[in-house]
Amino acid sequence: GDSVTQMEGPVTLSEEAFLTINCTYTATGYPSLFWYVQYPGEGLQLLLKATKADDKGSNKGFEATYRKETTSFHLEKGSVQVSDSAVYFCALSLKTSYDKVIFGPGTSLSVIP
Amino acid sequence: DGGITQSPKYLFRKEGQNVTLSCEQNLNHDAMYWYRQDPGQGLRLIYYSQIVNDFQKGDIAEGYSVSREKKESFPLTVTSAQKNPTAFYLCASSPGTGPRGANVLTFGAGSRLTVL
Numbered sequence: 001g002d003s004v005t006q007m008e009g010p011v012t013l014s015e016e017a018f019l020t021i022n023c024t025y026t027a028t029g030y031p032s033l034f035w036y037v038q039y040p041g042e043g044l045q046l047l048l049k050a051t052k053a054d055d056k057g058s059n060k061g062f063e064a065t066y067r068k069e070t071t072s073f074h075l076e077k078g079s080v081q082v083s084d085s086a087v088y089f090c091a092l093s094l095k096t097s098y099d100k101v102i103f104g105p106g107t108s109l110s111v112i113p
Numbered sequence: 114d115g116g117i118t119q120s121p122k123y124l125f126r127k128e129g130q131n132v133t134l135s136c137e138q139n140l141n142h143d144a145m146y147w148y149r150q151d152p153g154q155g156l157r158l159i160y161y162s163q164i165v166n167d168f169q170k171g172d173i174a175e176g177y178s179v180s181r182e183k184k185e186s187f188p189l190t191v192t193s194a195q196k197n198p199t200a201f202y203l204c205a206s207s208p209g210t211g212p213r214g215a216n217v218l219t220f221g222a223g224s225r226l227t228v229l
Binding site for chain 2 (some may be wrong): 004032036041093099101103111
């Protein structure tokens with residue numbers, strides 16, 4: 001079935017370190033791909049998205065490229081800040097009769113000064 | 114500012130009681146959703162509604178019920194039939210129009226339910 005796999009957390013990095021969170025997916029057809037972020041005690045909010053192969057989504061210094069050949073959408077940031085500490089969810093959305101979204105389990109990131 | 118309001122933020126329930134979680138949006142979105150979040154499991158879809166007076170079961174609908182009498186409102190009732198209701202509940206909405214699969218979900222801040 002359709003699914004999203006993310007690297008296990010928690011991930012702990014020092015401020016200004018490079019971040020990569022791996023995400024791979026399994027889906028029929030050509031889904032849209034998303035990264036959502038959840039700060040402590042809050043709901044999720046969109047970080048970035050890509051709707052077709054080779055698209056690059058970017059926001060707040062984060063980037064991810066839709067790789068159809070490897071079915072991946074890895075999240076990267078060149079220099080993380082303490083304020084980036086949150087849980088990151090990779091998700092795919094299928095073109096069904098409704099906006100069906102399948103989420104990965106989430107990766108918790110802690111950035112220490 | 115437009116957004117989604119969920120209430121209450123925290124709720125405690127005794128076993129055998131039904132509770133209702135409120136979700137209101139002023140984004141003029143057609144579609145609304147309820148998700149359940151458990152640690153390490155991501156989000157699982159409980160119910161969704163694409164239009165007023167219509168809703169469909171998601172992946173884990175057993176023990177839950179919803180209504181959609183107004184476009185702005187999509188309350189979730191957690192019934193006594195739900196065996197393990199302690200969780201974080203998230204309401205979301207999307208425009209419901211345009212190309213399917215490309216719409217972004219907008220989430221509320223969530224409601225944390227604890228069964229005593």
